[in-house]
Amino acid sequence: MGRLIRRGPDPGRPAERLDTEPGLRAAYAAHGAELFRFALRQLGDEGAAEEVVQEVFLRAWRRADTYDPQIASLRSWLYAIARNAVVDESRRVAARPWRRTLTDSPQESRAAPVIDAADQAVVDAWVVEEALRRIRPEHREAIVATHLRGRAYAEVAAELGIPIGTLRSRIFYGMKALRLAMDEMGVEQ
Structure with missing residues (x-):
C-alpha cells in the first residue's frame, strides 16, 4: 500500500x-x-x-x-x-x-x-536533519548539543540536570537510533 x-x-x-x-x-x-x-x-x-x-x-x-x-x-x-x-x-x-x-x-x-562539496554538504545536512527528526527528543537534544554544537559533556549534563553517565547513554542510544533512521531513509553509511 x-x-x-x-x-x-x-x-x-x-x-x-x-x-x-x-x-x-x-x-x-x-x-x-x-x-x-x-x-x-x-x-x-x-x-x-x-x-x-x-x-x-x-x-x-x-x-x-x-x-x-x-x-x-x-x-x-x-x-x-x-x-x-x-x-x-x-x-x-x-x-x-x-x-x-x-x-x-x-x-x-x-x-x-566530480562531486561538488557544497552540493554534497547541503544534501547531507538535509538527510541528517530528517534523520534527527525521527529519533526521540532527549536523544536528539544530547546529540545536537555535544556533536553538532561541540559542547562539553559536563556542561550539557549540568544544563539538562542529569548525570554525565545518563548523557553518555542518551548519546549512545541516540546515535544507534540515528543510524537506524538513516538506514530506513535509504542512506548508505
Whole structure:
C-alpha cells in the first residue's frame, strides 16, 4: 500500500500515491528537473545525470511504501535517494573506466565525475536533519548539543540536570537510533 505524497500548499488538491503512475508523474514534474541539475553538477555528464534521475524515480516507485510524509518531505526523501544513486554511478564509472572510453567518441573526452562539496554538504545536512527528526527528543537534544554544537559533556549534563553517565547513554542510544533512521531513509553509511 503506497503512502501519500505532499502536494504543497494547496490543501484542496487530492494527494496522489507515489506507487501509482499519476503520483509518480506528479513527483517527477515537481522534482525531476532539480534532481537532474543536482546529478549533472555532481557527475558532469548529461547522460549519466539522466540515468541517475531515472534510477531515483525507479527506486522511489519500488520503495513507495517506505516513504512517510510525517518524517521527511518528498523532496528530502528523493534527494537522499539521488545522493545514493550519484555515489553508485561514480563508483560504477571508477570501477570500470574502460567502459566509458569504449562508448565515447574520440572527440569526447569526459572528465572523471566530480562531486561538488557544497552540493554534497547541503544534501547531507538535509538527510541528517530528517534523520534527527525521527529519533526521540532527549536523544536528539544530547546529540545536537555535544556533536553538532561541540559542547562539553559536563556542561550539557549540568544544563539538562542529569548525570554525565545518563548523557553518555542518551548519546549512545541516540546515535544507534540515528543510524537506524538513516538506514530506513535509504542512506548508505
